[in-house]
Amino acid sequence: MSMNQFTKLTAIVAPLDRSNVDTDAIIPKQFLKSIKRTGFGPNLFDEWRYLDVGQPGEDSSQRPLNPDFVLNQPRYQSAKILLARENFGCGSSREHAPWALKDYGFDVVIAPSFADIFFNNCFKNGILPIPLPEKQVDDLFKAVESKEGYELTVDLEQQQIVTPAGQVIDFEVDAFRRHCLLNGLDDIGLTLVHAENIKAYEQKMREKTPWLFA
Amino acid sequence: MLAKTLYDKLWDAHVVRQEEDGTALIYIDRQLLHEVTSPQAFEGLRLAKRKPWRVSANLATPDHNVPTTELTGGVSSIKDPISRIQVQTLGTNTKEFGITEYGMGDVRQGIVHVVGPESGATLPGMTVVCGDSHTSTHGALGALAHGIGTSEVEHVLATQCLIQKKMKNMLVRVDGVLKPGVGPKDVVLAIIGKIGTAGGNGCAIEFGGQVMRDMSVEGRMTVCNMAIEAGARAGLVAVDDKTIDYVKGRHFAPKEEYWDAAVAYWSNFKSDLDAVFDKVIELDGSNIEPQVSWGTSPEMVASVNSVVPDPAKEADPVKAGGIRRALDYMGLKPNMAITDIAIDYVFIGSCTNSRMEDLRAAANIVKGRKVSPNIEQALVVPGSGRVKQQAEAEGLDKIFIEAGFEWRNPGCSMCLAMNADRLPPQKHCASTSNRNFEGRQGAGGRTHLVSPQMAAAAAVAGHFVDVREMMGVSL
Ligand code: SF4
Numbered sequence: 001m002s003m004n005q006f007t008k009l010t011a012i013v014a015p016l017d018r019s020n021v022d023t024d025a026i027i028p029k030q031f032l033k034s035i036k037r038t039g040f041g042p043n044l045f046d047e048w049r050y051l052d053v054g055q056p057g058e059d060s061s062q063r064p065l066n067p068d069f070v071l072n073q074p075r076y077q078s079a080k081i082l083l084a085r086e087n088f089g090c091g092s093s094r095e096h097a098p099w100a101l102k103d104y105g106f107d108v109v110i111a112p113s114f115a116d117i118f119f120n121n122c123f124k125n126g127i128l129p130i131p132l133p134e135k136q137v138d139d140l141f142k143a144v145e146s147k148e149g150y151e152l153t154v155d156l157e158q159q160q161i162v163t164p165a166g167q168v169i170d171f172e173v174d175a176f177r178r179h180c181l182l183n184g185l186d187d188i189g190l191t192l193v194h195a196e197n198i199k200a201y202e203q204k205m206r207e208k209t210p211w212l213f214a
Numbered sequence: 215m216l217a218k219t220l221y222d223k224l225w226d227a228h229v230v231r232q233e234e235d236g237t238a239l240i241y242i243d244r245q246l247l248h249e250v251t252s253p254q255a256f257e258g259l260r261l262a263k264r265k266p267w268r269v270s271a272n273l274a275t276p277d278h279n280v281p282t283t284e285l286t287g288g289v290s291s292i293k294d295p296i297s298r299i300q301v302q303t304l305g306t307n308t309k310e311f312g313i314t315e316y317g318m319g320d321v322r323q324g325i326v327h328v329v330g331p332e333s334g335a336t337l338p339g340m341t342v343v344c345g346d347s348h349t350s351t352h353g354a355l356g357a358l359a360h361g362i363g364t365s366e367v368e369h370v371l372a373t374q375c376l377i378q379k380k381m382k383n384m385l386v387r388v389d390g391v392l393k394p395g396v397g398p399k400d401v402v403l404a405i406i407g408k409i410g411t412a413g414g415n416g417c418a419i420e421f422g423g424q425v426m427r428d429m430s431v432e433g434r435m436t437v438c439n440m441a442i443e444a445g446a447r448a449g450l451v452a453v454d455d456k457t458i459d460y461v462k463g464r465h466f467a468p469k470e471e472y473w474d475a476a477v478a479y480w481s482n483f484k485s486d487l488d489a490v491f492d493k494v495i496e497l498d499g500s501n502i503e504p505q506v507s508w509g510t511s512p513e514m515v516a517s518v519n520s521v522v523p524d525p526a527k528e529a530d531p532v533k534a535g536g537i538r539r540a541l542d543y544m545g546l547k548p549n550m551a552i553t554d555i556a557i558d559y560v561f562i563g564s565c566t567n568s569r570m571e572d573l574r575a576a577a578n579i580v581k582g583r584k585v586s587p588n589i590e591q592a593l594v595v596p597g598s599g600r601v602k603q604q605a606e607a608e609g610l611d612k613i614f615i616e617a618g619f620e621w622r623n624p625g626c627s628m629c630l631a632m633n634a635d636r637l638p639p640q641k642h643c644a645s646t647s648n649r650n651f652e653g654r655q656g657a658g659g660r661t662h663l664v665s666p667q668m669a670a671a672a673a674v675a676g677h678f679v680d681v682r683e684m685m686g687v688s689l
Binding site for chain 1: 230231239241243253254257258261262264267268295296299300303337339340363364365368369372373374375377467468469472475476479
């Protein structure tokens with residue numbers, strides 16, 4: 001499966017009960033000096049997750065964890081679905097934020113609302129952001145917190161979330177974006193669908209402006 | 215046939231596919247790469263097991279992190295380990311994918327926006343992109359050039375195309391004849407002062423009129439460089455004989471066999487006489503005075519012989535607040551004469567003003583004079599190894615050094631202080647760069663944007679001064 005593909009997933013849900021989580025909280029600015037798009041996972045929510053201040057290049061496995069932070073609780077260790085509050089991903093447009101979520105292992109984020117740029121950046125990086133009505137998110141928070149090992153099934157094809165009790169929650173997603181995610185088409189993949197057009201253009205220009213191809 | 219603007223023509227010549235929703239797949243002829251915004255793009259290619267679509271369309275050079283002092287140790291001479299890794303990574307990535315890199319110590323290395331035109335990697339009629347907002351510079355050659363984000367860098371590497379929506383057409387016409395001592399930098403600062411930093415939002419700006427026609431190609435690069443400071447991702451100047459003369463003989467320029475065909479093709483890249491623009495702004499070039507920025511945004515500029523604005527005289531409370539905050543940061547008083555602003559640092563360099571004509575203009579002022587004793591540091595940082603070489607051949611290095619300037623190696627340097635060259639807090643710098651944002655040249659530093667000759671004059675006087683006084687020009 002391509003890193004940008006998402007079809008269906010059943011996984012543990014981690015509840016992050018804060019609103020307005022900004023991208024600097026998702027991945028603090030000192031880590032932007034990295035030359036990689038991967039490896040941000042250990043520094044996801046760095047300031048909340050650890051008791052010390054993280055530095056780029058440091059081995060985070062040796063750092064003191066904040067036991068109160070939700071992702072440090074054993075019951076959420078294998079979570080792939082993040083449940084969050086309104087305006088998730090606000091602030092700076094850094095693409096490092098979805099990179100960090102993905103690298104940590106999150107494939108789905110459910111929240112009442114998302115910041116625009118972050119929302120777009122998710123799709124570019126194979127993460128499915130699902131906006132749900134406030135009330136529904138609230139109910140999910142209660143359910144997740146009351147039962148250890150709480151899992152949800154997220155089915156993009158059907159545009160449905162299924163709870164362990166079999167309750168079905170429908171969700172909306174832009175048809176074009178759904179198509180891209182289901183087929184693992186990132187923008188590049190999409191453009192490459194038109195490879196023949198690109199080649200034809202090059203052939204035409206090879207004749208018209210041969211010096212550019214010399 | 216419908217009359218077209220230069221931008222329309224460049225756009226039309228590069229459409230690979232037009233989609234119903236108004237987006238188009240646009241072919242990119244040239245991608246320039248530097249060390250800061252490319253690593254994740256290469257990493258993305260690797261992860262997706264993709265290869266560059268057309269290796270030869272790419273050219274890389276490190277510039278943001280390179281030290282401007284001794285380069286003898288090559289990459290290993292970079293002291294900051296994170297900077298060093300970024301520069302090293304550009305080297306390993308370009309090697310892995312077979313992309314040409316002008317690395318540290320190579321005479322062809324330099325600021326990516328100086329290297330592109332200088333090497334002929336940028337040609338008229340091309341589309342040019344780089345993960346850097348000042349890619350607008352290359353539009354001076356009649357190319358469609360703009361900055362892109364890291365995901366798009368990867369997209370261009372992998373597909374040689376970008377998914378784009380067409381911008382609006384804007385014309386900035388500067389007519390008349392510039393006064394002696396007034397140069398391209400003053401023109402572009404005056405334009406930004408007039409239209410503001412959002413004046414060109416959503417537009418490609420074509421710079422036209424008598425002043426632009428009379429201007430050298432290097433001068434046009436200075437103007438197009440700062441199109442982004444006027445809010446426009448792309449700046450453009452029509453192709454003319456000067457453009458063609460400039461390109462001739464450069465490394466990547468068309469060879470003999472194609473030359474005539476290329477010239478004929480390029481000659482079409484100008485707006486039709488009856489082309490319609492969405493927006494037209496006019497300036498009288500003969501009224502432009504040497505400019506100095508006094509605030510923390512490039513639109514906060516004034517003529518050298520005027521005064522710092524008074525927020526109390528500003529009717530708009532939002533603007534007044536902006537002026538107050540800027541003056542506070544800059545440590546300036548309302549109504550003080552611009553020429554009373556004392557200078558601590560001088561920086562002649564950056565992709566705006568580090569080419570031969572810039573260095574010649576500055577050297578011309580400095581020659582036979584000394585840097586004022588109150589100047590703590592005066593730097594000249596040529597835009598590329600080639601510029602440095604040529605300047606040394608003309609003896610400009612000696613002129614600068616004798617006057618008390620430091621003559622450095624090419625790079626971005628104190629334009630953004632990502633390497634070791636930094637403006638200390640509260641120090642005033644006469645800078646030929648393009649951004650005077652808070653902390654741009656170093657945390658707390660106070661940047662004044664000026665032309666190379668105005669920076670040189672400030673270095674000599676220790677404060678701003680109308681350069682024409684030093685040129686023996688009667689005002
Ligand atoms: S010289 Fe300054 S503006 Fe130009 S590319 Fe370098 S950092 Fe950017």
